[in-house]
Amino acid sequence: MKLDETLQPDPWHFVRPELADAYLDAFDLKLSSARGLFARRRMGKTEFLRRDLLPAAQERGYLAAYTNFWDSRSSPAPSLVSALADALEPHGLRAVLAKLGNPVRKIKASAKIPGGVEGALEAELSAPEANSGVALREVLRQLDRQKKPLLLVIDEAQVLARAEHTEFAHALRAALDIRKDRIKVIFAGSSETTLREMFARASEPFYNWAALEPFPLLGDEFVAFTIRLMNRMARRRLTLEQGKYVFEELHRTPEFFKRFIERYMLYQLDGHEAALAHTKASVFSDENFLKQWTAMKAADQIVIGLLARGETDIHSAAGLKRLTQLLGKIATKNTSAQALRRLQAHNVVTRLAIGDYRIEDEAFAEWIRRRTAPAR
Numbered sequence: 108m109k110l111d112e113t114l115q116p117d118p119w120h121f122v123r124p125e126l127a128d129a130y131l132d133a134f135d136l137k138l139s140s141a142r143g144l145f146a147r148r149r150m151g152k153t154e155f156l157r158r159d160l161l162p163a164a165q166e167r168g169y170l171a172a173y174t175n176f177w178d179s180r181s182s183p184a185p186s187l188v189s190a191l192a193d194a195l196e197p198h199g200l201r202a203v204l205a206k207l208g209n210p211v212r213k214i215k216a217s218a219k220i221p222g223g224v225e226g227a228l229e230a231e232l233s234a235p236e237a238n239s240g241v242a243l244r245e246v247l248r249q250l251d252r253q254k255k256p257l258l259l260v261i262d263e264a265q266v267l268a269r270a271e272h273t274e275f276a277h278a279l280r281a282a283l284d285i286r287k288d289r290i291k292v293i294f295a296g297s298s299e300t301t302l303r304e305m306f307a308r309a310s311e312p313f314y315n316w317a318a319l320e321p322f323p324l325l326g327d328e329f330v331a332f333t334i335r336l337m338n339r340m341a342r343r344r345l346t347l348e349q350g351k352y353v354f355e356e357l358h359r360t361p362e363f364f365k366r367f368i369e370r371y372m373l374y375q376l377d378g379h380e381a382a383l384a385h386t387k388a389s390v391f392s393d394e395n396f397l398k399q400w401t402a403m404k405a406a407d408q409i410v411i412g413l414l415a416r417g418e419t420d421i422h423s424a425a426g427l428k429r430l431t432q433l434l435g436k437i438a439t440k441n442t443s444a445q446a447l448r449r450l451q452a453h454n455v456v457t458r459l460a461i462g463d464y465r466i467e468d469e470a471f472a473e474w475i476r477r478r479t480a481p482a483r
């Protein structure tokens with residue numbers, strides 16, 4: 108199926124079949140039909156979902172759909188539709204296209220090329236006149252006819268919490284609500300706070316809809332696997348102890364550990380300490396956060412500083428007073444509104460509801476909290 112075709116085999120991938128089974132077992136037991144997973148950035152959520160969970164689901168007889176809302180954060184609907192369409196067999200897809208008014212002859216022709224049907228659907232859905240509400244209904248109707256249940260993975264699901272997607276979120280919830288026994292959903296994301304808002308707030312469409320839990324992180328077994336594989340190619344081998352030490356030093360972040368391995372392989376003669384120092388310098392120098400920070404206007408820095416400490420009511424009289432105080436000149440609603448607009452335009456801040464803002468990247472928020480003195 109198409110899911111696998113987009114992924115190249117990766118010998119460095121550490122498989123997690125037990126974890127995949129645990130999630131699927133819970134669905135099979137019908138204990139729940141939706142789960143929410145969160146973990147900090149770069150901890151291996153996406154890799155697990157795509158390389159372990161979805162293939163395991165397919166083996167158990169599920170249709171599998173994956174969508175990453177971050178890639179389509181301004182309009183998630185079409186990307187959901189094409190993910191669902193990808194899960195369908197070609198004849199189901201053809202039926203959807205026919206319903207959408209795409210001449211079957213044209214589709215038959217395009218279906219001869221690999222990916223032709225999907226390509227045609229993709230084009231159809233992204234056409235300016237395409238109505239993704241109608242398309243979603245048709246794709247779901249076809250899915251309802253399938254014998255197999257569906258596992259839908261929504262990565263970066265926090266995008267759904269954005270105020271501008273409220274309508275879509277409601278439509279999605281309604282569609283999933285009536286199909287709980289046939290469509291299982293995993294919501295994943297890196298912002299725990301935003302995901303919590305989604306599932307814990309009574310006014311949100313997904314209120315109480317999924318249990319939210321931390322994603323189990325990669326640990327010593329991952330390190331052992333990676334070191335063993337590396338030692339097969341390295342002239343200077345590393346011990347497991349050295350590997351564990353490095354992993355710890357890199358805050359147990361798999362992505363950074365892989366970067367260390369790469370560096371070490373290229374400069375083995377320099378030793379592992381040198382490779383570690385180099386990796387740290389490139390990933391923790393805070394360079395990127397600092398660059399992002401210094402590029403901001405003073406008002407933006409203050410506003411985001413307030414948001415980082417949970418003071419979300421920036422426009423209130425008290426908020427403007429704080430802003431005036433910190434900025435050293437009179438701040439009006441216009442000052443804060445413009446700062447928030449700029450922060451949103453740069454995808455630094457998300458608006459959840461009127462007057463309610465969140466910093467997109469938890470790590471950046473943490474960095475800001477540590478950097479700026481607590482508000483007095």
Ligand SMILES: Nc1ncnc2c1ncn2[C@@H]1O[C@H](COP(=O)(O)OP(=O)(O)OP(=O)(O)O)[C@@H](O)[C@H]1O
Nearest residue numbers: 119120121148149150151152153154297361362365
């Ligand atoms: N199971 C694994 N085996 C080997 N390497 C892994 C594994 N999981 C993650 N990694 C490494 O960590 C990197 C980051 O993983 P991934 O993109 O899945 O993280 P994430 O939690 O989805 O991050 P983000 O929140 O930024 O999307 C991968 O590119 C890969 O190098």
Ligand SMILES: [Mg+2]
Nearest residue numbers: 152153154262
């Ligand atoms: Mg990811």
